[in-house]
Amino acid sequence: MSDTNGNGALNGGGNGSAGGNGRSLLSLVPKTDVKQTMKDFKTDQEVRWCPGCGDYAILAAVQSFLPELGLRRENITFISGIGCSSRFPYYMNTYGFHSIHGRAPAIATGLATSRPDLSVWVVTGDGDSLSIGGNHLIHALRRNVNLKILLFNNRIYGLTKGQYSPTSETGKITKSTPMGSLDAPFNPLSLAIGAEGTFVARTIDSDRKHLQSVLRAAAEHRGTALVEIYQNCNIFNDGAFEPLKDAAVRDDITIRLEDGEPIVFGADRQKALRRTPTGSFEVVNVADVAASEIAVHDASNPDPSMAFALSRLDQPAFEHTPIGIFRNVDRPSYDELMRAQVEEAVETQGAGDLAALLGSGDTWRID
Amino acid sequence: MTKQVQQLDRVIIRFAGDSGDGMQLTGDRFTQETAAFGNDLSTLPNFPAEIRAPAGTLPGVSSFQLHFADHDILTPGDAPDVLVAMNPAALKANLGDLPRGADLIVNTDEFSKRNLAKVGYAADPVTDGSLAEYRVHALPLTSMTVTALEGYDISKKDAERAKNMFALGLLSWLYHRPTEGTVGFLERKFAKKPEIMKANIAAFQAGWSYGETTEAFSVQYEVKPAEHDAGLYRNITGNAALSLGIVAAGVQSGLPVYLGSYPITPASDILHELSKHKRFGVRTFQAEDEIAAVGAALGASFGGSLGVTTTSGPGIALKSETIGLAVATELPLLVIDVQRAGPSTGLPTKTEQADLMQAMYGRNGEAPVPVIAPQSPSDCFDAALEAARIAVKYRTPVILLSDGYLANGSEPWKLPDVAALPKIEPNFAAPSEEAFEPFRRDPETLARPWAVPGTPGLEHRIGGLEKADVTGNISYDPANHDTMVRLRQAKVDGIANDVAPLAVDDPSGKARVLVMGWGGTYGAISAAVRRVRAEGRDVAQAHLRHLNPFPANLPEVLRSYDKVVVPEINLGQLSMLLRGRLLIDVIGYNQVRGLPFKSEELQDVIQEVIDSE
Numbered sequence: 002m003s004d005t006n007g008n009g010a011l012n013g014g015g016n017g018s019a020g021g022n023g024r025s026l027l028s029l030v031p032k033t034d035v036k037q038t039m040k041d042f043k044t045d046q047e048v049r050w051c052p053g054c055g056d057y058a059i060l061a062a063v064q065s066f067l068p069e070l071g072l073r074r075e076n077i078t079f080i081s082g083i084g085c086s087s088r089f090p091y092y093m094n095t096y097g098f099h100s101i102h103g104r105a106p107a108i109a110t111g112l113a114t115s116r117p118d119l120s121v122w123v124v125t126g127d128g129d130s131l132s133i134g135g136n137h138l139i140h141a142l143r144r145n146v147n148l149k150i151l152l153f154n155n156r157i158y159g160l161t162k163g164q165y166s167p168t169s170e171t172g173k174i175t176k177s178t179p180m181g182s183l184d185a186p187f188n189p190l191s192l193a194i195g196a197e198g199t200f201v202a203r204t205i206d207s208d209r210k211h212l213q214s215v216l217r218a219a220a221e222h223r224g225t226a227l228v229e230i231y232q233n234c235n236i237f238n239d240g241a242f243e244p245l246k247d248a249a250v251r252d253d254i255t256i257r258l259e260d261g262e263p264i265v266f267g268a269d270r271q272k273a274l275r276r277t278p279t280g281s282f283e284v285v286n287v288a289d290v291a292a293s294e295i296a297v298h299d300a301s302n303p304d305p306s307m308a309f310a311l312s313r314l315d316q317p318a319f320e321h322t323p324i325g326i327f328r329n330v331d332r333p334s335y336d337e338l339m340r341a342q343v344e345e346a347v348e349t350q351g352a353g354d355l356a357a358l359l360g361s362g363d364t365w366r367i368d
Numbered sequence: 369m370t371k372q373v374q375q376l377d378r379v380i381i382r383f384a385g386d387s388g389d390g391m392q393l394t395g396d397r398f399t400q401e402t403a404a405f406g407n408d409l410s411t412l413p414n415f416p417a418e419i420r421a422p423a424g425t426l427p428g429v430s431s432f433q434l435h436f437a438d439h440d441i442l443t444p445g446d447a448p449d450v451l452v453a454m455n456p457a458a459l460k461a462n463l464g465d466l467p468r469g470a471d472l473i474v475n476t477d478e479f480s481k482r483n484l485a486k487v488g489y490a491a492d493p494v495t496d497g498s499l500a501e502y503r504v505h506a507l508p509l510t511s512m513t514v515t516a517l518e519g520y521d522i523s524k525k526d527a528e529r530a531k532n533m534f535a536l537g538l539l540s541w542l543y544h545r546p547t548e549g550t551v552g553f554l555e556r557k558f559a560k561k562p563e564i565m566k567a568n569i570a571a572f573q574a575g576w577s578y579g580e581t582t583e584a585f586s587v588q589y590e591v592k593p594a595e596h597d598a599g600l601y602r603n604i605t606g607n608a609a610l611s612l613g614i615v616a617a618g619v620q621s622g623l624p625v626y627l628g629s630y631p632i633t634p635a636s637d638i639l640h641e642l643s644k645h646k647r648f649g650v651r652t653f654q655a656e657d658e659i660a661a662v663g664a665a666l667g668a669s670f671g672g673s674l675g676v677t678t679t680s681g682p683g684i685a686l687k688s689e690t691i692g693l694a695v696a697t698e699l700p701l702l703v704i705d706v707q708r709a710g711p712s713t714g715l716p717t718k719t720e721q722a723d724l725m726q727a728m729y730g731r732n733g734e735a736p737v738p739v740i741a742p743q744s745p746s747d748c749f750d751a752a753l754e755a756a757r758i759a760v761k762y763r764t765p766v767i768l769l770s771d772g773y774l775a776n777g778s779e780p781w782k783l784p785d786v787a788a789l790p791k792i793e794p795n796f797a798a799p800s801e802e803a804f805e806p807f808r809r810d811p812e813t814l815a816r817p818w819a820v821p822g823t824p825g826l827e828h829r830i831g832g833l834e835k836a837d838v839t840g841n842i843s844y845d846p847a848n849h850d851t852m853v854r855l856r857q858a859k860v861d862g863i864a865n866d867v868a869p870l871a872v873d874d875p876s877g878k879a880r881v882l883v884m885g886w887g888g889t890y891g892a893i894s895a896a897v898r899r900v901r902a903e904g905r906d907v908a909q910a911h912l913r914h915l916n917p918f919p920a921n922l923p924e925v926l927r928s929y930d931k932v933v934v935p936e937i938n939l940g941q942l943s944m945l946l947r948g949r950l951l952i953d954v955i956g957y958n959q960v961r962g963l964p965f966k967s968e969e970l971q972d973v974i975q976e977v978i979d980s981e
Contacts, residue, residue, distance in 0.1 A: 031822075044829075046841065046842075073824070074824075074827060075821065075822055075823055075824045075825070075826070075827055076821065076822050078821045080667070083832075090829050090831070091829050091831075091842065093829075094827055095827055096821035096827055096828065096829075097827075097828070097829035097830070097831075098667075098670055098697075098829070098830055098831060099829065099830070099831025099832065099833065100663070100693060100831060100832065101663075101689050101690060101693055101832060104659060104660070104663045104690065106660075107655065107656075107659065107660035107661075107663030107664055107667070108663040108664065108666055108667035108670070109667055110653070110655075110660070110663075110664045110667060111626060111628060111653070111663065111664030111665055111666065111667025111668035111669075111670075111671070111673075111675065112667040112668060112670055112671045112821070113667075114626075114651065114653065114664070114668075115624065115626050115651060115667075115668040115671050115672075115673045116671040116672075116821065116822070118822060119671070119821050119822065136656055136657060136660070137656065137659075137660050137663070140655075140656040140660065339651060339653075342646055343646045343647075343649060343650075343651065345646075346646035346647040347646075347647050347649075350647045351647065352647060352648075353615070353619070353645065353647045353648030353649070355615065355616055355619045355648075355786050356786040358612065358615060358645070358648075359612060359616075359783050359784070359786065360600055360602070360783055362602050363400050363403065363404060363549060363602060363603065364600055364601060364602045364783070365403065365404050365406065365600075365601050365602075366599070366600050366601070367406065367596045367597070367598050367599060367601060368598055
């Protein structure tokens, strides 16, 4: 954690550490003095996802990760929209709000900007966040509201039983597109980076260790963290991310981003990324290039073009897929700025006096 | 030169000009002077939705009507006694409202061939005799202003723009208005542009002096101050009063106010006003759209703030799903609808009362929401406090129906005694070691506990899915759904026992006809009722603040009269509710012209009903 003794005031700013992670707002959330376990975050509610759904793995990963943060359970809130993933809050023994399709970031914005003492998580899916709720997602990102958004991307509509989603590949045959979908899909990370996102990451439901490492960084991030989680829907889109899970090929196509490290991958770390003159990335053999030509990952670079170029690498279909933290830059969160204005108003004008306010402006007295 | 001074008991002035002529400002300053002088007053701004429609055209006409008197008045007046027309378009657009014999002040400088042609005048009405039935004062206001400002270091354009201050000075002289307030206002407004400030003050004073010296005006008028109760007063618009009411609700409840809003006419001024009051801990969030605005407000309510969202009819349509969520999750939420003429975009700057059905029923499922309406600009303060009280006490969204007329209109407001304002008790659920039941209700109010995040032991999940009674767990049980639908309805219905009974004004006790309205029509209806009584007829009057639930005594009140007249600026929405819910027939009187009622026409309607008895 970059800052464990912050006083919660805006002053102090980012520490400009190499990780690009400025002061964490987690210091404003009360800590627990009892040891927590995964069990503390389970509810008595029966989990009702389909057997084999990737959501189970994510739920277990989150429940077993949260004790690490050591926050008081009552100061953690999960807010969701509508969809399979959005049932998530019912299974978390924290405060929770299962809201309306697409609107979770808006509702969470009201909560986060009025309650700095809460750790606010948004759980959403590709349809919820990128289709009906696309507007709220991009505005939360540009404002940098202190939200941790977990975007479960299964590239299909699950709860409505199998229509194509805004991340489905063009030409996808579904119930609503018997001749193939016509839509060009969104790339959630490219969208988030374009929307001025300050923390943009990707992970996979089946890789708990990686998932939790990304969650850890997200939790500590100052502002909006968008974490895309590749999540398998075994009913309507089974195997959507199979290449990344198939032991035979996954190491050759998965690029694990490590901040400050050369981008090298492959089962024998034989491949690397090199930047082309146009700014995109190309895959090269480590043996063929000088070490200085291999790109070094720099998540905290204020210039988003490198992160954007990385986000384009899995186009069109998992040839080379980076996972990890693409972008992690420090910028004051909307919450801090909003609080600072209130504090400044109180400081410079004094706390509000209702009688004085009502009697302000042109008044006259009648005796 | 000594002028004759004539006493008047009341005057209605309308300032009209191009959108860029500063008529709203002129009207507002005259209003402030009038308020400071001690007259009772009521105002009606009327402006186009376009910010600057093409200059000199009919759609670009902006006007401001002010009614002031030496006695208490209720409306901005039906027809002006004096019309100030700054150009031919303003004359043409307003002449139809001007009664014979009224004073007409026209700015002849703008009556060029080109400007006349723009609005279809073949000949100059000022000189062709067509205005013979009015007392016309044809004055070159622009050139007199420019002449008066020779010697000031400002452009000709800036000098011309000061013509509204010249007109204000002239009218201020004509009606004996105090001038210090306007001079002080100009000093503040143009503090950073001293030359412009001096020029505007000079134009204002030149207008005054012109009145004193010219032979064009032989008479000066005086309207004595009105009798008011002792106290401190200010003039206030509905939107300003509503904003202050929201701040007061925050103070009285101890809850931080959180406004989520998206700009929309005619509600935006509430966002502007509340954004100035951060020292009260008020947070204002200008959201990306109407849905996010109400979403953020509801999220803040979940966190223990007083969540508020402000909008107009089209915004309510967008927010309806979230209002439904607030019904289902039973969280306090204040939803302000400053109604404007619809459907769809409609007439954004014109008033209407046609969102009543939307407020009542504009949601999927059985989703009862308390609805209340203020009756005058200053009453918006009390209505906001009342709406917040109900929202917090009953854990429910409340819709407050203001309208464009109340929002922009103004009247003197006797400031309330802050110490006497009602307290609002949030009664948050307290930390507990026992299993928490988020939908165990208070047996009296049927309200559920408000358990905010951060409270140990009360961790729970809420949402739009149907919940089991008491436990709040998701439930698809048919009987439970039936129970929950009825409980939510019963909770809202029960509020009827917690609001003031409907008061009836029936001074003679002999009336057989009752006139009942709701919301912003109070002034016009009351003025009409006075006229009817002055003509020797008996009529009773009542005005509904609570549209849902109705006050408990409403059926009894309605049944004690032979006939009930319900005037509304819609096609009969309250009439329909009264018939549908109470099986009581009423006589609707309905207009949807984007304008408030005229009391004279309501007088005719009421008298006709009485005389047909």
